[in-house]
Amino acid sequence: MTVARALALGIAALILGSALLLAQRAETWALAPADLGALRFTLTQAGLSAAISALLAVPLARALHRRRFAGRGALISLMAAPFALPFVVAVLGLLTIFGRSGPVNMILAALGLPAFSIYGLHGVVMANVFFNLPLATRILLHGWQGIPAERFRLAQSLSMPPAAQFRHLELPMLLAQLPGIALVVFLVCLTSFAISLTLGGGPKASTLELSIYQALRFDFDLGRAALLASLQFVLCALVTLAAMRVSLPAGFGAGLDLRGAAPAPKGWRRGLDIVWILLAAAYLLAPLLAALIKGVPGLSDLPPGTLPALARSVAVALGSALLCACTALVLALAAARGPARGVELAAMLPLSASGLVLGAGLFIAIRPFAPPETLALPITLLVNALLALPFLFRLLLPPARQIHQDYSRLTDSLGLSPTTRLRRITLPLLARPLFYGAGLAAALSMGDLGVITLFAGSQGATLPLLVQQLIGAYRIEQAAAVALILVTASFTLFTLLDRLGNRHADP
Amino acid sequence: MKTTLLAAGLFALATSAMAETPVLTVLTYDSFIPEWGPGPLIEAGFEATCACDLQFVAAGDGAAILARLKLEGAGTDVDVVLGLDTSLTADATATGLFAPVQPAPNSLPVAFADPNFLPFDWGWFAMVYDNTKLTTPPTSFEELAASDLKILIQDPRSSTPGLGLVMWVKAAYGERAPEIWEALADNIVTVTPGWTEAYSMFLSGEADMVLSYTTSPAYHLIAEADVSKSAALFSEGHYLQIEVAGKLAASDAPALADAFLTYLASDAAQGVLITTNWMYPAKTPQAGLPAGFETLIQPATSLLFAPAEAESLRAGAIAEWQAALSK
Numbered sequence: 001m002t003v004a005r006a007l008a009l010g011i012a013a014l015i016l017g018s019a020l021l022l023a024q025r026a027e028t029w030a031l032a033p034a035d036l037g038a039l040r041f042t043l044t045q046a047g048l049s050a051a052i053s054a055l056l057a058v059p060l061a062r063a064l065h066r067r068r069f070a071g072r073g074a075l076i077s078l079m080a081a082p083f084a085l086p087f088v089v090a091v092l093g094l095l096t097i098f099g100r101s102g103p104v105n106m107i108l109a110a111l112g113l114p115a116f117s118i119y120g121l122h123g124v125v126m127a128n129v130f131f132n133l134p135l136a137t138r139i140l141l142h143g144w145q146g147i148p149a150e151r152f153r154l155a156q157s158l159s160m161p162p163a164a165q166f167r168h169l170e171l172p173m174l175l176a177q178l179p180g181i182a183l184v185v186f187l188v189c190l191t192s193f194a195i196s197l198t199l200g201g202g203p204k205a206s207t208l209e210l211s212i213y214q215a216l217r218f219d220f221d222l223g224r225a226a227l228l229a230s231l232q233f234v235l236c237a238l239v240t241l242a243a244m245r246v247s248l249p250a251g252f253g254a255g256l257d258l259r260g261a262a263p264a265p266k267g268w269r270r271g272l273d274i275v276w277i278l279l280a281a282a283y284l285l286a287p288l289l290a291a292l293i294k295g296v297p298g299l300s301d302l303p304p305g306t307l308p309a310l311a312r313s314v315a316v317a318l319g320s321a322l323l324c325a326c327t328a329l330v331l332a333l334a335a336a337r338g339p340a341r342g343v344e345l346a347a348m349l350p351l352s353a354s355g356l357v358l359g360a361g362l363f364i365a366i367r368p369f370a371p372p373e374t375l376a377l378p379i380t381l382l383v384n385a386l387l388a389l390p391f392l393f394r395l396l397l398p399p400a401r402q403i404h405q406d407y408s409r410l411t412d413s414l415g416l417s418p419t420t421r422l423r424r425i426t427l428p429l430l431a432r433p434l435f436y437g438a439g440l441a442a443a444l445s446m447g448d449l450g451v452i453t454l455f456a457g458s459q460g461a462t463l464p465l466l467v468q469q470l471i472g473a474y475r476i477e478q479a480a481a482v483a484l485i486l487v488t489a490s491f492t493l494f495t496l497l498d499r500l501g502n503r504h505a506d507p
Numbered sequence: 508m509k510t511t512l513l514a515a516g517l518f519a520l521a522t523s524a525m526a527e528t529p530v531l532t533v534l535t536y537d538s539f540i541p542e543w544g545p546g547p548l549i550e551a552g553f554e555a556t557c558a559c560d561l562q563f564v565a566a567g568d569g570a571a572i573l574a575r576l577k578l579e580g581a582g583t584d585v586d587v588v589l590g591l592d593t594s595l596t597a598d599a600t601a602t603g604l605f606a607p608v609q610p611a612p613n614s615l616p617v618a619f620a621d622p623n624f625l626p627f628d629w630g631w632f633a634m635v636y637d638n639t640k641l642t643t644p645p646t647s648f649e650e651l652a653a654s655d656l657k658i659l660i661q662d663p664r665s666s667t668p669g670l671g672l673v674m675w676v677k678a679a680y681g682e683r684a685p686e687i688w689e690a691l692a693d694n695i696v697t698v699t700p701g702w703t704e705a706y707s708m709f710l711s712g713e714a715d716m717v718l719s720y721t722t723s724p725a726y727h728l729i730a731e732a733d734v735s736k737s738a739a740l741f742s743e744g745h746y747l748q749i750e751v752a753g754k755l756a757a758s759d760a761p762a763l764a765d766a767f768l769t770y771l772a773s774d775a776a777q778g779v780l781i782t783t784n785w786m787y788p789a790k791t792p793q794a795g796l797p798a799g800f801e802t803l804i805q806p807a808t809s810l811l812f813a814p815a816e817a818e819s820l821r822a823g824a825i826a827e828w829q830a831a832l833s834k
Contacts, residue, residue: 198699472702
């Protein structure tokens with residue numbers, strides 16, 4: 001517990017400290033009139049994106065859980081890929097499908113229907129769902145897999161109708177998981193600014209993060225930046241506390257068999273499941289494939305720095321995945337043992353941190369001791385681990401709670417040492433979400449462009465930075481090729497870690 | 508983790524070992540330093556003359572460079588700043604961090620007299636289009652606004668070209684600027700955070716025109732042998748972006764900094780900038796411009812606010828833009 005507390009304090013200090021460091025050098029303290037409008041739009045798009053991602057994840061995760069089909073494993077793995085895409089590449093992928101000259105509009109035109117424009121609030125939400133629905137689905141899938149299979153068999157032998165099965169078995173799990181999922185998606189969207197601006201269609205779609213950007217860059221108004229960053233922290237804390245209040249542990253009791261397939265009802269339910277899976281696969285994979293195919297022609301003409309950048313990106317990704325997994329494990333186990341609001345808040349806090357404020361804060365903090373650009377990679381590693389922490393924590397917390405509830409009395413009565421308990425019970429049961437989460441952290445870290453841009457010297461470009469620099473020099477084809485390499489590497493890392501988790505899940 | 512820390516440590520050691528040769532630290536923007544950018548050639552060219560070590564440090568873009576300088580204040584290790592533009596120089600001068608520089612002859616289309624900064628390249632902003640799809644481009648903002656052409660622009664709050672466009676409309680139309688923006692609102696597909704998003708979206712067919720530079724078609728022509736991109740000539744005139752370099756007053760290598768600025772104005776460096784930054788050189792080299800540049804449009808009128816005026820107009824012009832497009 002003390003280790004967890006210290007970690008939580010450290011995280012809070014790092015994140016809140018960055019805003020404090022800016023505040024310390026502030027000369028004026030005022031928000032701009034446009035900031036309120038930005039707040040309103042931020043909340044609207046984040047709220048809608050969270051609700052839609054969480055709701056769509058329910059039928060999708062259930063369909064994926066109870067149906068078996070060729071390519072199921074690949075589909076589930078591929079669903080982590082949007083996370084690894086650099087933002088520009090993902091948007092171009094979405095536009096290839098939904099854009100002005102994409103297939104959707106071609107079909108609409110052929111049918112004589114009015115053209116679809118992706119630009120506007122709906123486009124922002126669509127992009128957010130593209131990024132976050134896979135994550136929401138995967139967390140829920142873990143939830144479904146966490147319902148002991150013998151409960152479903154018992155329900156069937158009692159001839160429980162599907163509706164009653166849903167109410168007694170699935171609903172409690174959903175109630176335990178959905179608030180956390182909605183919370184994560186909401187917080188991810190809270191700090192997005194490139195998506196909102198690019199697809200929002202104009203300055204109406206301004207977010208708080210854009211205001212921070214403007215305050216720090218053009219106006220150099222540190223007070224306003226710190227105020228806006230604090231506003232994001234307060235929002236994050238409020239939403240996290242609210243989610244804690246409504247989220248309940250599922251309470252099935254310990255199960256023997258977590259690996260059996262759930263019953264797969266026939267008839268229209270089967271048809272509906274197939275429709276869900278096909279729709280989701282098309283929505284998530286088509287833009288992804290579109291983005292990747294563009295990279296193929298440029299593969300023969302890669303810029304010279306690609307391989308070193310790849311090595312750097314992989315090193316940073318693995319490092320931050322390891323750091324993040326250890327931290328999240330300690331925090332989740334502590335939070336599972338009893339009410340630990342502070343720990344839970346600290347674990348969610350990184351999501352509300354503005355990348356720019358965090359970067360600027362670290363810059364101020366480090367500069368007296370070393371030239372910041374010499375530390376670009378360690379700092380990127382640390383910040384990426386921090387930014388992925390909330391996802392891993394959310395993945396680990398529900399199963400950790402379940403384990404605590406199911407096994408703590410048994411292990412206490414057996415007098416198992418903490419190490420034995422960790423090795424024999426906790427880790428095997430948590431292996432799947434833990435490794436999946438580590439893979440996710442690695443993918444997130446691979447795709448992240450945020451902090452490195454503040455610190456990069458003439459050496460040390462990572463792949464996302466290379467993509468950005470290539471587009472900046474009109475080299476779109478090479479940029480697409482590097483993006484293809486980035487996604488392939490990141491997907492490989494993710495799949496390896498995910499597989500490792502499934503292997504270690506055997507008790 | 509351990510190896511990363513070790514690597515960082517070794518790197519720090521390596522840097523201090525090199526400290527015996529004098530080091531010139533140049534703060535510039537991101538796109539200056541990659542292998543294909545001007546950075547490596549400029550570095551090699553200057554190091555051949557100076558018996559020194561030129562080190563580039565990069566921030567995102569011009570505005571990020573200035574923000575970083577302000578964060579660092581007088582304690583900065585930076586000797587030379589390369590990549591501010593005339594919309595930022597008033598603000599930069601006001602920090603008091605810059606020292607006067609030796610003026611050099613230039614071939615800019617407007618008079619330039621800023622004692623603290625030396626121009627190194629420049630360009631006209633322009634709407635770029637695909638001439639195979641659009642055969643009669645608009646010849647003014649008013650004509651563009653009256654058409655149903657779709658355009659992509661950048662946000663003045665996060666992007667230098669975005670700010671350039673707002674100043675362009677302000678310089679061309681003055682008090683009528685809000686009216687022009689309202690008329691343009693239905694032509695604007697979306698506003699992107701930076702140039703990269705807008706330009707790549709344009710290339711993938713999301714709009715008829717994109718805000719860029721008159722020199723953008725030169726890249727497609729010279730590097731890709733692609734003649735399909737053109738810039739539209741607007742009768743109001745075109746707003747200028749002049750990119751400048753400056754020397755920090757607190758530099759511990761002022762002579763080296765001066766030598767670098769002199770090198771930057773030389774034919775060798777200017778020739779490099781043309782086809783790596785894809786802008787016009789501040790001083791046309793003896794050899795002239797590369798073949799292909801003669802196909803670019805030549806605006807008759809160049810628009811540019813003086814730095815102090817640009818600084819005082821900026822917030823109001825952005826607010827007008829925002830209000831008009833939020834309706």
